[in-house]
Amino acid sequence: MKKLRGEDLRDAVLQTALRLFSERGFFNTSIHDIRREAGVSIGAIYHHFGTKEKLARSLYDDLLSRMEGEIGAAVAAGRDCRSRCHAVVRVLFDLAVKEPDMMDFVLMARHREFMHDATPICSSGPFSRMREVIEDGMAQGEIREMDPWVAASAMFGGALRMMQLQLDGVLQGDLMDRLDPVVDCGWRAVARG
Amino acid sequence: MKKLRGEDLRDAVLQTALRLFSERGFFNTSIHDIRREAGVSIGAIYHHFGTKEKLARSLYDDLLSRMEGEIGAAVAAGRDCRSRCHAVVRVLFDLAVKEPDMMDFVLMARHREFMHDATPICSSGPFSRMREVIEDGMAQGEIREMDPWVAASAMFGGALRMMQLQLDGVLQGDLMDRLDPVVDCGWRAVARG
DNA sequence: GTCTATAATCCGATAGAC
DNA sequence: GTCTATCGGATTATAGAC
Numbered sequence: 001m002k003k004l005r006g007e008d009l010r011d012a013v014l015q016t017a018l019r020l021f022s023e024r025g026f027f028n029t030s031i032h033d034i035r036r037e038a039g040v041s042i043g044a045i046y047h048h049f050g051t052k053e054k055l056a057r058s059l060y061d062d063l064l065s066r067m068e069g070e071i072g073a074a075v076a077a078g079r080d081c082r083s084r085c086h087a088v089v090r091v092l093f094d095l096a097v098k099e100p101d102m103m104d105f106v107l108m109a110r111h112r113e114f115m116h117d118a119t120p121i122c123s124s125g126p127f128s129r130m131r132e133v134i135e136d137g138m139a140q141g142e143i144r145e146m147d148p149w150v151a152a153s154a155m156f157g158g159a160l161r162m163m164q165l166q167l168d169g170v171l172q173g174d175l176m177d178r179l180d181p182v183v184d185c186g187w188r189a190v191a192r193g
Numbered sequence: 194m195k196k197l198r199g200e201d202l203r204d205a206v207l208q209t210a211l212r213l214f215s216e217r218g219f220f221n222t223s224i225h226d227i228r229r230e231a232g233v234s235i236g237a238i239y240h241h242f243g244t245k246e247k248l249a250r251s252l253y254d255d256l257l258s259r260m261e262g263e264i265g266a267a268v269a270a271g272r273d274c275r276s277r278c279h280a281v282v283r284v285l286f287d288l289a290v291k292e293p294d295m296m297d298f299v300l301m302a303r304h305r306e307f308m309h310d311a312t313p314i315c316s317s318g319p320f321s322r323m324r325e326v327i328e329d330g331m332a333q334g335e336i337r338e339m340d341p342w343v344a345a346s347a348m349f350g351g352a353l354r355m356m357q358l359q360l361d362g363v364l365q366g367d368l369m370d371r372l373d374p375v376v377d378c379g380w381r382a383v384a385r386g
Numbered sequence: 387g388t389c390t391a392t393a394a395t396c397c398g399a400t401a402g403a404c
Numbered sequence: 405g406t407c408t409a410t411c412g413g414a415t416t417a418t419a420g421a422c
Contacts, residue, residue: 003406005405005406006405009405009406024306025303025306027220027306028306030396030397030398031397031398031399032396032397032398040406040407041406041407041408042398042399042400042407042408043400043401043405043406043407043408044405044406044407046398046399046400047405047406048405051398051399052397052398052399108303109303110218110301110302110303113217113218113220113221120361120362120363122357122358122361122363123363146374146378147371147374149355149358149364149371150351150355150371150374150375150378151378153350153351153352153354153355153358153375154351154375154378154379154382156354157346157350157351157352157353157354157355158343158346158347158350158351158382159346159350160350160354161346161349161350161353161354162342162343162346162350164315165315165342165346168313168315169313170313170315170316171342178340178342178343181339181340181343182343182346182347185339185343185344185347185382185383186347186382188381188382188383189347189351189378189379189381189382190378190381196388198387198388199387202387202388223414223415223416224415224416224417225414225415225416233388233389234388234389234390235389235390235416235417236387236388236389236390236418236419237387237388237389239416239417239418240387240388241387244416244417245415245416245417
């Protein structure tokens with residue numbers, strides 16, 4: 001394999017770190033593991049990232065903003081609240097199937113245990129977008145009046161749970177086959193009437 | 194403080210370990226931390242539990258079976274599917290408020306990262322009881338016909354999400370005030386008609 | 387059964403050559 | 405910018421006295 005330098009090296013480290021953090025967890029992954037599997041030196045890693053925690057933070061920030069972008073695009077494309085919710089869950093399921101490491105690390109990891117001042121995941125951009133969709137729907141009368149936290153949890157909680165089953169390897173069959181039923185259930189939970 | 198021995202010492206270690214595992218996480222808690230805060234010696238801990246991983250496993254097994262007992266009792270007391278679901282969520286919320294450390298460690302921790310052969314939490318007793326309630330309700334015609342995984346996630350996913358918000362300290366106000374709305378949403382998601 | 391002291395190991399981070 | 409070699413410190417687990 002050709003020697004990596006600069007941005008390519010940085011990307012290789014991030015990609016390897018994501019895979020190992022997802023497979024074994026942050027604390028079961030040493031810098032030496034990342035060094036070995038990425039084919040780079042310890043010095044290069046510390047040059048680019050400073051500390052192991054900062055490496056995790058770079059990775060987290062990158063993935064979170066990418067995820068927020070995809071969710072934002074899905075929201076923007078929807079015409080009404082229900083179609084926006086559907087689009088959001090489609091994006092989430094799609095990522096869970098195609099990039100399980102990313103979803104595992106971004107959604108399921110215990111970030112506060114290894115990133116000193118991390119904010120809870122539910123306060124992050126993607127989840128804020130999802131709550132906004134719900135609050136809009138409530139203002140427009142498509143969703144019943146209720147505590148927005150309850151409504152957002154009811155609408156998306158089932159989908160998130162299904163993703164966890166998928167990531168844990170418990171689910172039989174294809175997650176995407178459950179997209180419509182899951183959105184249907186979530187919508188019934190909160191829809192007016 | 195009086196010196197602890199035997200079963201009392203064992204319980205003190207488990208209680209301290211639970212608190213620290215929940216506050217900082219398993220990997221950020223050393224045996225010496227537990228020793229210090231429980232007021233016992235390293236030797237005593239290793240005598241009773243063998244290794245740090247086995248200590249975590251003892252704790253996990255104890256708490257999981259206690260939780261399964263409480264959920265089983267709630268299920269048994271319900272007359273129909275809806276009241277059983279309500280009782281289950283009440284138990285979960287009650288524990289989340291009164292014993293947040295327990296719920297954090299049992300429901301939210303990444304068990305496979307520190308317990309070598311742990312089964313996913315969704316395969317555990319409490320979650321099996323919850324799926325049985327749903328499958329019963331489907332057989333009785335109270336719940337629409339659908340994939341049981343989808344139905345169980347839809348019914349309880351919102352409640353579990355609200356508990357996570359509570360445990361993360363994000364939720365304003367009293368979780369118990371949301372009990373009825375949360376169950377109502379979950380039931381609408383899956384109910385026939 | 388409980389204690390103290392310590393062994394063996396591993397890890398994150400740094401130093402300094404190139 | 406990237407490398408190799410190594411340090412200092414923390415951690416798990418054990419040994420052996422009481």
